[in-house]
Amino acid sequence: xxxxxxxxxxxxxxxxxxxIILAEAALLDGRLAVQSQSYGPEARGGSSKAEVIxxxxxxxxxxxxxxxxxxxxxxxxxxxFSGDCDASSLIITDSLFVSDVRAKGARRIDLxxxxxxxxxxxxxxxxxxVALGAVVALTRCVTTEALERAVLQRVPKGTEEANRKALxxxxxxxxxxxxxxx
Amino acid sequence: xxxxxxxxxxxxxxxxxxxxxxxxCGNGVILxxxxxxxxxxxxxxxxxxxxxxxxxxxxxxxxxxFNTANTLHGRALPISTGLKMARPxxxxxxxxxxxxxxxxxxxxxxxxVRRNVGLTxxxxxxxxxxxxxxxxxxxxxIGSRATTAPYLTIEPSFDILALAQAAGATxxxxxxxxxxxxxxxxxxxxxxxxxFSIIEVVTGCPTNFGRQNKIGAPALMMExxxxxxxxxxxxxKLDDEARRGKFPIGVLFERTDEKEYTxxxxxxxxxAQAAKKEETA
Amino acid sequence: MGRVLLLQGNQAVVEGAIAAxxxxxxxxxxTPSTEIAEGMAKRLPEVGGKFxxxxxxxxxxxxVIGASMGGVKAMTATSGPGFSLKQEMIxxxxxxxxxxxIVNVQRVGPATGQPTSPAQGDxxxxxxxxxxxxxxxxxSPSSVPECFDLTRRAVALSETYRCPVILLMDEIVxxxxxxxxxxxxxxxLPVVKRKAPSVxxxxxxxxxxxxxxxxxAMAAFGSGYRWHVSGLVHDExxxxxxxxxxxxxxxxxxxxxxxxxxxxxxxxxxxRADDADVVVVAYGxxxxxxxxxxxxxxxxxxxxxxxxxxxxxxxxxxxxGELTQKAKCLLVHELNCGQYVRxxxxxxxxxxxxxxxxxxxxxxxxxxxxxxxxxKAAEGIKEGRQ
Numbered sequence: 001x002x003x004x005x006x007x008x009x010x011x012x013x014x015x016x017x018x019x020i021i022l023a024e025a026a027l028l029d030g031r032l033a034v035q036s037q038s039y040g041p042e043a044r045g046g047s048s049k050a051e052v053i054x055x056x057x058x059x060x061x062x063x064x065x066x067x068x069x070x071x072x073x074x075x076x077x078x079x080x081f082s083g084d085c086d087a088s089s090l091i092i093t094d095s096l097f098v099s100d101v102r103a104k105g106a107r108r109i110d111l112x113x114x115x116x117x118x119x120x121x122x123x124x125x126x127x128x129x130v131a132l133g134a135v136v137a138l139t140r141c142v143t144t145e146a147l148e149r150a151v152l153q154r155v156p157k158g159t160e161e162a163n164r165k166a167l168x169x170x171x172x173x174x175x176x177x178x179x180x181x182x
Numbered sequence: 183x184x185x186x187x188x189x190x191x192x193x194x195x196x197x198x199x200x201x202x203x204x205x206x207c208g209n210g211v212i213l214x215x216x217x218x219x220x221x222x223x224x225x226x227x228x229x230x231x232x233x234x235x236x237x238x239x240x241x242x243x244x245x246x247x248f249n250t251a252n253t254l255h256g257r258a259l260p261i262s263t264g265l266k267m268a269r270p271x272x273x274x275x276x277x278x279x280x281x282x283x284x285x286x287x288x289x290x291x292x293x294x295v296r297r298n299v300g301l302t303x304x305x306x307x308x309x310x311x312x313x314x315x316x317x318x319x320x321x322x323x324i325g326s327r328a329t330t331a332p333y334l335t336i337e338p339s340f341d342i343l344a345l346a347q348a349a350g351a352t353x354x355x356x357x358x359x360x361x362x363x364x365x366x367x368x369x370x371x372x373x374x375x376x377x378f379s380i381i382e383v384v385t386g387c388p389t390n391f392g393r394q395n396k397i398g399a400p401a402l403m404m405e406x407x408x409x410x411x412x413x414x415x416x417x418x419k420l421d422d423e424a425r426r427g428k429f430p431i432g433v434l435f436e437r438t439d440e441k442e443y444t445x446x447x448x449x450x451x452x453x454a455q456a457a458k459k460e461e462t463a
Numbered sequence: 464m465g466r467v468l469l470l471q472g473n474q475a476v477v478e479g480a481i482a483a484x485x486x487x488x489x490x491x492x493x494t495p496s497t498e499i500a501e502g503m504a505k506r507l508p509e510v511g512g513k514f515x516x517x518x519x520x521x522x523x524x525x526x527v528i529g530a531s532m533g534g535v536k537a538m539t540a541t542s543g544p545g546f547s548l549k550q551e552m553i554x555x556x557x558x559x560x561x562x563x564x565i566v567n568v569q570r571v572g573p574a575t576g577q578p579t580s581p582a583q584g585d586x587x588x589x590x591x592x593x594x595x596x597x598x599x600x601x602x603s604p605s606s607v608p609e610c611f612d613l614t615r616r617a618v619a620l621s622e623t624y625r626c627p628v629i630l631l632m633d634e635i636v637x638x639x640x641x642x643x644x645x646x647x648x649x650x651x652l653p654v655v656k657r658k659a660p661s662v663x664x665x666x667x668x669x670x671x672x673x674x675x676x677x678x679x680a681m682a683a684f685g686s687g688y689r690w691h692v693s694g695l696v697h698d699e700x701x702x703x704x705x706x707x708x709x710x711x712x713x714x715x716x717x718x719x720x721x722x723x724x725x726x727x728x729x730x731x732x733x734x735r736a737d738d739a740d741v742v743v744v745a746y747g748x749x750x751x752x753x754x755x756x757x758x759x760x761x762x763x764x765x766x767x768x769x770x771x772x773x774x775x776x777x778x779x780x781x782x783x784g785e786l787t788q789k790a791k792c793l794l795v796h797e798l799n800c801g802q803y804v805r806x807x808x809x810x811x812x813x814x815x816x817x818x819x820x821x822x823x824x825x826x827x828x829x830x831x832x833x834x835x836x837x838x839k840a841a842e843g844i845k846e847g848r849q
Contacts, residue, residue: 020469020640023640027467032642033642034639034641035469035640036635036638059641060751060755061751061829062641062751063827063829227689228685228686228689244702244703247689249532249685249690250689250692251691251692252691252693252694252703253525253692254525254551254694257521257552259525260489260517260521260522260529261525261529262529263515263522263529264487264489264528264531264533265533265684267487267489267515267529267530267535268529268530268535269533269683269685271685289518289522290521451508453508454509455508455511458509
């Protein structure tokens with residue numbers, strides 16, 4: 001099965017790192033992954049986008065034309081990167097930054113991602129890891145074991161504990177949402 | 183010291199003469215002095231590389247029996263730098279002309295100087311593009327005639343050694359083709375210098391500079407060198423008025439407080455390998 | 464045992480170069496190839512090699528040529544603007560037969576173009592960029608693992624044939640991250656050594672074809688074999704010779720040394736192409752779209768296939784010609800206004816229609832877009848039959 005992810009927001013939110021971690025987690029699970037990103041001025045502020053494709057079969061074309069899961073962490077990103085979503089897409093927003101998503105019929109989940117990062121880890125810096133936790137909990141695209149390993153091998157030494165907390169907070173956000181939805 | 187005939191027998195490649203330089207050209211004097219310097223320094227032929235760019239001067243590399251390359255216009259220094267990086271044990275001597283080195287290759291010059299790569303750069307300064315028939319170069323004196331300056335040049339010329347010094351040179355020297363003992367001496371010191379050395383050699387191009395500028399016969403050009411060059415010790419004692427129109431010769435600047443580039447690079451290798459060891463431990 | 468990693472194509476090039484024994488890199492940073500310079504700056508000194516960030520693109524390849532003369536395997540990387548600047552030096556490496564690898568991670572051009580957007584507009588420049596008749600090799604990877612393999616191959620080809628090799632990449636493959644399995648150690652990987660002289664120094668001629676291979680042996684500077692490198696037309700001694708015969712002989716040998724060895728040099732991949740009516744011809748990043756489009760077309764009942772040149776130059780003339788024995792139409796897909804298609808047309812000689820799907824708007828084609836072109840080609844075949 002092929003799963004298409006797009007993580008978008010503002011440069012500096014760590015979304016490209018999040019994309020890389022998700023792809024690396026999939027490799028740890030023994031699956032295949034391709035990750036690409038937008039470059040240029042976007043990488044230094046402005047909107048930023050990382051795309052990840054996970055699959056068990058070889059992945060050739062490496063861009064996402066129709067996201068199964070879209071994470072948007074800024075209003076500008078929501079405006080710019082949600083146009084190719086449809087009823088089968090899941091859109092996860094950071095409710096602190098995103099109010100309006102115009103995608104037709106997509107399932108939408110608003111989560112206080114950055115707010116939670118500040119609460120759980122003391123810094124909004126961990127929002128990308130909180131978001132990753134939530135995305136994985138909601139989509140089950142990789143195992144939580146692989147995700148944790150992938151996170152820990154990417155993050156700077158000394159931040160492991162805070163990142164574990166961020167992941168847990170992300171899982172909890174998703175769980176809370178699902179309970180409410182049920 | 184060997185006679186010129188002996189030097190030719192030892193260091194010239196058989197069958198490569200006659201050279202293409204015009205009668206009265208100073209390039210042969212410079213090449214002869216270079217061979218004297220190499221011989222006096224006792225360098226093994228196998229351990230000497232002579233890398234040149236393009237122009238009359240740069241043809242010198244093909245005549246002599248070392249590891250040699252006649253490369254592209256302006257590019258002798260990057261190629262010399264790469265060779266020195268690959269083989270720091272070689273004595274790499276770069277031959278270049280005034281146009282080759284200060285015009286089309288000017289960017290490479292200032293950066294080779296800045297890095298202090300262990301090269302010996304010999305700039306054959308004949309104040310003109312000789313091979314292409316007498317166009318002006320950045321070292322052509324202002325007010326000169328050239329085929330591309332029929333109404334005389336209006337561009338001030340570089341003092342290439344001052345340029346090198348501003349770029350951070352650790353060794354600069356100048357000589358002329360008239361002052362051969364000085365030339366041999368500064369070449370030897372330049373070769374010995376552990377870092378980048380630049381040696382400007384003032385030489386005459388009777389065919390393409392002399393004729394256009396009515397300086398005339400080769401002997402007159404040599405006489406001009408004799409009259410205008412001042413040994414450094416004497417130069418220091420001259421006031422500005424007395425210096426006007428003249429130039430100093432000899433070693434003009436030398437310092438040894440900066441590491442030669444390939445030796446400095448060894449520190450990078452040490453740091454990288456230490457970091458790698460720590461990473462894998 | 465190996466390591467499974469998620470790497471960018473550019474990072475895989477770095478690992479490939481280290482594995483191939485490249486020990487010198489000189490270059491100037493330029494998007495989208497910069498990760499190669501950054502990676503080499505870190506990795507080379509770890510293995511005792513040297514990295515230089517040069518003052519400009521010309522010095523980048525200049526230092527590479529100098530290091531190669533010294534017997535060290537050497538590489539540089541750039542993108543379109545820098546590739547333009549390096550061309551005169553590439554000509555020197557062709558003429559003086561100095562092995563070196565030049566990576567060009569293509570972006571949209573001309574001029575500054577679009578630094579971070581994919582294009583394949585340098586495919587003809589890779590062949591004809593420098594002045595004068597000349598012969599060189601260019602190879603083009605389509606995936607991250609292939610970046611590793613083809614970098615090693617580029618080094619091996621340049622050492623074997625004493626000529627510059629262009630690793631022609633594009634932004635798609637250079638920047639994408641993908642799974643790659645690398646050996647824990649590169650020590651056991653075969654490394655190609657350039658042919659050393661078999662005669663004593665006094666008999667050595669740096670440009671003499673002594674064994675009929677058309678590839679002369681090359682001694683390193685400082686090895687005791689003193690010889691002369693020249694960008695002037697030279698004879699087998701290496702010294703300039705302007706006679707008509709010397710010029711012709713030199714050009715003939717430079718051409719034949721690659722032409723004679725095309726079997727070894729020219730490689731291509733065929734994907735579902737054996738029974739295909741429509742064969743897509745695509746290389747580098749554009750080929751990634753083509754695999755998916757071919758599968759979509761097969762799913763829709765169209766017999767489509769892919770021919771992917773891995774060696775871009777010399778051109779796979781014979782293989783392309785052979786395709787026309789089965790295929791009813793060739794569809795060239797490239798990320799430019801149509802460059803390689805001319806070579807394909809030349810090889811096909813009108814035996815079957817050659818169509819072009821040119822994409823030159825900063826974006827790779829989607830599989831659906833290419834599928835639409837395959838459909839048109841298939842319909843064209845039907846109409847032609849009626």
